[in-house]
Amino acid sequence: ENIDSQTMDSWVLWFLFLLSVVQYPQPMGDVLDEVTRQRMELRAKFQEQERIQLEQEVKQLVLMQSGASWRDLPRSALQPWQVWAFAGLLVLLLAIWFMWRKRSCEAEISGKEEKEKEEEEEEETWAYDLRWLLEERIQWPVQDLQTGCNRTMALIDNFISVLRRVLSRTFYPVLQQAIGIGSAFEGWTAREEEIVYQVLVPLTPPLGHVFHLERDTDQQKAGRNFRVRVELECRCPREYQGMNMLCFQHHPDVIRRMTQQPNLLDTLCTGSYLDVKKTVRWFCTLVGASWRRLPESRSWHLALLPSKRSCNLRLTNSQESFQVKVLFGVRRHTSDIFISSRRRGAHTPSTMWPESYAVAERKFFKYMAWQVPQDSSHLKCLQLLARVLARKDFSIHSIKTIVMHLLHTVPVSQWHRRHFLLQLSDALEQLRLSLEEKHLEHFIVGNQRLPEEIRLPPDVKRAKPPNLFHSLAQDPAAHSQAMQAYLDLRHRLARVLAYGHC
Known part of the structure; x- marks a missing residue:
């Protein structure tokens, strides 16, 4: 066209x-x-x-x-053949688009599957690396703690059974069943070689005697301290009181002469108060004298180590050795709080019995063992921190207190083994904040949110939590030293994670 x-x-x-x-027009002549x-x-x-x-x-x-x-x-x-060609082209384009869309979806699904697979492989690799770190690089104690705890309790129970028979007709304190306390019975230890297993032996008054616990009001001494005042008990029927009935309170000399046994005030007391050092010497003497009666004497050698406020035993054989530290205590009412023979400070008077929360702490760790995941590594975290701790600058108990606070506040699901490094980081950060603020609250005293299984006396539950870093607030030099110790702790911890040596 x-x-x-x-x-x-x-x-x-x-x-x-x-x-x-x-x-x-044609040309014409000139004249028209x-x-x-x-x-x-x-x-x-x-x-x-x-x-x-x-x-x-x-x-x-x-x-x-x-x-x-x-x-x-x-x-x-739009000729017919052109219409069919155009339709074919359109169908081809649609087919190409559908194929591209299908491949995109398949690639997206494949990408998600590969990503999930990579995450699973990464998690498996992380779990393997962490297991290798915990089990291979970081050298844990060779001894099996649970085996050592069972062996220790069997030994002390045998001692208690023998000694109670020996003391049955005397007026010495009555030895009750021992309670395992301290790190080993909580499932961790800060020692690399020989482990010390601690036990608390509760004491109750003998016949004709009464224990009265008196709170020490001296504000110069740290913590809550008590004295055990021993009194002779009147056993007379009320209507015959003061008459010629034999009674510890009214006729102590007669009873002493008849039984040929001194009363407790004459033996283990200083004045009217139970003396820690006299009690320890008395128990150590009984242990040494009765050792041959125990079945353990045939396979172990016993050595009594010098100590003023506890009876320290070392048992050895041809293959291994372990220590047992026997402390003594008096229970407060029917609670899990005791006053104990544990030393507090450099010059603890022999009649002073500091309040102990070791039994309550062990019960807390036992309770948490049922709450956290089965493969929880909170004890490994605590043990590693305690092992690299600069002990002279702040106590292992400070680290333990921080971990207990974290166990009580952080969701239990966060204590899975794969969160081990996060647990270390949280503990170190909490330690740093506590050092900077010069304040770390006691975990047991004043804690009204403890599980019901842990029984506290009313005055302990209502008390204001003491500040474990009170001394740092009073001494700037000590605070600076503690901050430097914290930096050293982080450095040593990094070396442990890198080289596996505590």
Whole structure:
């Protein structure tokens, strides 16, 4: 159609050119008559008007043909074979799009599966690395703590059974069943070689005696301290009190002469108060004298180690050795709080019995063992921190207190083994904050949110928690030294994690 239009336009132009040549006025002579001249001018004007009119008609014709060509174009483009070709192209494009979409979805699903697989492999690798770190690189004690605890309790129970028979007709304190306390019975230890197993032997008054616990009000001494005042008890029937009935309170000399046994005030007391050092010497003497009666004497060698406020035993054989530290205590009411023979400070008076929370702490660790995941590493965390601790600057008990606070506040699910390094980080951060604030609250005293299994006396539950870092607040030099010890602790811990040596 475009070619025909162009051909027609050229023919129109040639026609106009020929028409102008044919109708062009011919030359005349120089002299024309007036009529002829006027006729020629009119004819020329008429021809000019026709030419203009013809040009306009030609232009309109060209425009009409151009529009017709455009209107005819869709009809010419949409020939049957072209329609089918266009439809095929559209189907091909749709097929390509669907294939691309399918591959994108498959790639996305495959990417998620690969990512999940990589995360699982990464978690398995992390678990293996952590297990390797905990079990291979960091050298834990060779001894089995649970075996050592069972062996220790069997030994002390045998001692108690023998000694109670020996003391049955005397007026010495009555030895009750021992209670395992301290780190080993809580499931961890800070020692690398020989482990010390601590036990607390509760004492109750003998027949005719009464124990009265008196709180020491001396504010210069740290902690809550008591004295055990021993009194002779009146055993007379109420209606015969003061008469000729034999009674420890009214007739002590007669009873002493009849039984040929001194009362407790004459043996283990200083004045009216039970003396720690005298009690320890008395028990150590009995242990040494009765050792041969125990079945353990056939396979172990016993050595008594010097100590003023506890009876320290070392048992050895050809393969191993372990220590047992026997402390003595008096229970406060029916609670898990005792006053004990444990030393507090450099110069603890022999009649002073500091309040002990060791039994309550052991019960807390036992309770948490049932709450945390089976593969919890909170004890490993505590043990590692205690092993690298600079002991001279702040006590291991400070680290233990921080871990107990974290166990009591952090969700139990966070103590999974894979969170071991996070646990270390939390403990170190809490230690740093406590050192900076010079404040670390006691975990047992004043803690009213302890499990019901842990029984506290009312005054202990309502008391204001003492600040274990009180001395740091009073001594700037000690505080600076403790902060430096903290930095050393972090450095040593980093070396342990890197090289596995505590």
